Amino acid sequence: xxxxxxxAVDDALTRFLLEQRRLxxxxxxxxxxxxxxxxxxxxxxxxxxxxxxxVTRDPKDDLEALASLxxxxxxxxxxxxxxxSEIARGPDAVQTAPQVVEGVLVSALEGGQLSWVTWRELEDxxxxxxxxxxxxxxxxxxxxxxxxxxxxxxxxxxxIEYWGPLGDGAEAELADRPDDGPVRSETxxxxxxxxxxxxxxxxxxxxxxxxAAARFAQERWxxxxxxxxxxxxxxxxxxxxxxxxxxxxxIALLRTCVAEARx
Numbered sequence: 001x002x003x004x005x006x007x008a009v010d011d012a013l014t015r016f017l018l019e020q021r022r023l024x025x026x027x028x029x030x031x032x033x034x035x036x037x038x039x040x041x042x043x044x045x046x047x048x049x050x051x052x053x054x055v056t057r058d059p060k061d062d063l064e065a066l067a068s069l070x071x072x073x074x075x076x077x078x079x080x081x082x083x084x085s086e087i088a089r090g091p092d093a094v095q096t097a098p099q100v101v102e103g104v105l106v107s108a109l110e111g112g113q114l115s116w117v118t119w120r121e122l123e124d125x126x127x128x129x130x131x132x133x134x135x136x137x138x139x140x141x142x143x144x145x146x147x148x149x150x151x152x153x154x155x156x157x158x159x160i161e162y163w164g165p166l167g168d169g170a171e172a173e174l175a176d177r178p179d180d181g182p183v184r185s186e187t188x189x190x191x192x193x194x195x196x197x198x199x200x201x202x203x204x205x206x207x208x209x210x211x212a213a214a215r216f217a218q219e220r221w222x223x224x225x226x227x228x229x230x231x232x233x234x235x236x237x238x239x240x241x242x243x244x245x246x247x248x249x250x251i252a253l254l255r256t257c258v259a260e261a262r263x
Contacts, residue, residue, distance in 0.1 A: 116150035
């Protein structure tokens with residue numbers, strides 16, 4: 001089962017979970033790895049490790065120690081701390097939870113991983129349980145009866161309510177930049193890959209990796225194939241240069257995705 005996780009992820013998580021158990025004995029019953037690390041799309045130096053930590057008690061007394069542990073993690077081990085009861089109830093019933101974003105732990109954060117996307121990813125996750133001085137990995141068996149409807153509804157609402165305004169803001173920011181002006185690759189990757197993943201979920205009910213979503217979008221919108229190819233290559237470590245014209249193309253793709261959600 002270890003082969004399902006990249007070695008760098010397995011090693012980092014094993015060290016982390018053993019230290020987590022030392023700092024907060026009995027707190028975490030299992031840790032479910034989601035996202036790129038289990039989708040075959042994890043890239044060292046680019047990807048974080050996303051984990052749902054299933055806890056046996058309110059972690060409020062452990063958060064200070066856990067915050068330091070997360071901050072020191074490399075690569076960042078991000079995620080959310082939830083009880084089995086909260087997982088069973090679903091994200092609509094969980095208002096806030098301790099969540100870690102880019103190594104920063106917030107004790108009671110709304111939104112973030114508290115969405116049906118995370119609950120859908122739980123179904124395809126790999127869970128680790130600390131056993132002595134090692135971590136035993138196995139497939140998850142988590143299922144929620146509302147996940148299929150929930151993930152489609154969330155994807156549509158997120159495209160309209162989050163990505164639509166974000167595209168407007170990004171376009172305004174670029175208004176005075178010449179087409180050949182440089183733009184950070186992270187910005188273009190974010191604009192190009194986030195919305196297409198949600199359209200793929202609308203149509204398939206699945207959570208595609210960023211690379212798989214790019215392939216999906218290249219077939220759907222071949223006029224953006226070159227940009228998406230360069231974005232995927234950049235994310236994999238083959239660094240590309242991007243310009244304001246590329247960012248504007250990514251925004252045009254974003255708007256196409258929002259239109260799909262409104263249709």
